[in-house]
Amino acid sequence: MILVTGATGTVGRELVRLLLESGERVRVFVRDTKKAVALFGSNPSLEISQGDMAIPETIDHALKGIDRLFLSSVADTRQVELQGNVISSAGAARVTLIVKLSAMGTSEDSPVSLCRMHRLTEMQLEKSGIVHTHLHPHYFMQNLFDFSREIIRHKTLQAPMRNGRISLVDARDVAAVARHILTTNGYENRTCVITGPESLSFSQLAERISMVTGRPLRYVDIPPSVFQKKLTAAGTPEWRVNDALKSFEIFAGGYSSAVFNTVEEITGRRARSFEQFVKDHADRFRPKGFLATLLDLFQKHRS
Ligand SMILES: NC(=O)c1ccc[n+]([C@@H]2O[C@H](COP(=O)([O-])OP(=O)(O)OC[C@H]3O[C@@H](n4cnc5c(N)ncnc54)[C@H](OP(=O)(O)O)[C@@H]3O)[C@@H](O)[C@H]2O)c1
Incomplete structure (x- = not known):
């Protein structure tokens, strides 16, 4: 068991x-x-x-x-x-x-x-x-849910990423790799680096979310100090804020963009693309119910 x-x-x-x-x-x-x-x-x-x-x-x-x-x-x-x-x-x-x-x-x-x-x-x-x-x-695609509120309300994706690209991975593929290793032999005492199938900048993430949801979305590059303030305001503990700043510094420098074929090698199935991830979770990036009506009214009022 x-x-x-x-x-x-x-x-x-x-x-x-x-x-x-x-x-x-x-x-x-x-x-x-x-x-x-x-x-x-x-x-x-x-x-x-x-x-x-x-x-x-x-x-x-x-x-x-x-x-x-x-x-x-x-x-x-x-x-x-x-x-x-x-x-x-x-x-x-x-x-x-x-x-x-x-x-x-x-x-x-x-x-x-x-x-x-x-x-x-x-x-x-x-x-x-x-x-x-x-x-x-690598960084889970599911982390993008943390940006949903800004994506929905302000049509922006904000991070201190500059043009850095990362090979982010769908957590479902991490689970698929774990399932395989827990139920077969061949990976004993090894380390498996797991990434998604492509390396993308945050501008490209914004483009793909926009394409799938049919709503405009713009990547806004923000300085690390602004990112720090946002995380702190959201109640993130100081050590986690520092870790996030260090991680994004590494990502922005392009040091975390290598793509590994581990998901396919271990599970026999290609890793999910970011586009697929957004299609599967499009509702998380679109306004719903009353908020959708309110944002539509606001948009009409402005145009
Ligand atoms: N997010 C990323 O991008 C990323 C990337 C690479 C690696 N990781 C690593 O992934 C790990 C987190 O995995 P995840 O995102 O799947 O988990 P998660 O969503 O953060 O959930 C954490 C789980 O741990 C349980 N837990 C916490 N404290 C516990 C305790 N004292 N006793 C028993 N259970 C406890 C929680 O239970 P409750 O439901 O009771 O809270 C929950 O099931 C971290 O080690 C992180 O470093 C994350």
């Missing part, structure tokens, strides 16, 4: 669905049982284990009868401790494989603190002797 941590997250929820589709027996480790039931419904192949990575006894309980594990949690300053608890319990429970979700650029000397934390966890995993695979995905 496979235990999925981070099961209510962007990658985890998709992974659970894919594993169930493949006929696997899955247990999800979740803080909120109701959230899991709402997401996954009832399925004879699915078990829900309520717990918290901060409480080792709950992890021990969830690991009973588990042979393979997907390790993921939210970006958190306690990540090394929380994921470390899971690795320690998994060692005692004789888990045979851990697939760990890290991030592209994970290294001990990364300027991005989250990438340094991922590396510390990877090192603990390597030392544990448990067979493992590290996943290093």
Whole structure:
């Protein structure tokens, strides 16, 4: 049986669905049982284990009868401790494989603190002797949902990206890679860098969103200081703001544009394009209901 941590997250929820589709027996480790039931419904192949990575006894309980594990949690300053608890319990429970979700650029000397934390966890995993695979995905296409409000209300996509291009990836493809590695052999003790199929600038992202939604959208390049203020105003903790600024500095410099064919090599299916991603989620980038009417009226009034 496979235990999925981070099961209510962007990658985890998709992974659970894919594993169930493949006929696997899955247990999800979740803080909120109701959230899991709402997401996954009832399925004879699915078990829900309520717990918290901060409480080792709950992890021990969830690991009973588990042979393979997907390790993921939210970006958190306690990540090394929380994921470390899971690795320690998994060692005692004789888990045979851990697939760990890290991030592209994970290294001990990364300027991005989250990438340094991922590396510390990877090192603990390597030392544990448990067979493992590290996943290093690029920036998720799903992060564009964070820009939805501005896209819908102001018809702008604002970031400090200059002309930098990134090979962003659909989180559904990250889940597909994880599913494959958890259910086949051949990726033991390896690191898999996962990107989308093309490298795009934010101007090109705006063009594609506009093309699919049929609404004008303009990329506006903003200085890092303005981006910092926006993130802070949105309630983002200071360490996350600093990580975002470092990441966008790397992206804007064009250092994160390489395309890897990992999704196709591992799953046998080409990685989803950004255009496909927008088509699948077009509603997230268009006004709905009352807001749509209001914006239409405002537009008519101005023209
Ligand atoms: N976003 C990106 O562009 C990107 C790119 C590359 C790598 N990554 C990496 O991907 C990881 C996040 O994956 P994601 O986006 O799929 O997840 P996510 O949407 O951020 O969700 C995080 C998951 O972790 C669970 N969780 C958090 N704290 C927990 C705890 N103490 N005990 C048990 N469960 C806990 C959450 O449960 P609740 O539902 O209870 O909150 C949720 O299921 C991060 O490590 C990040 O560095 C992200």
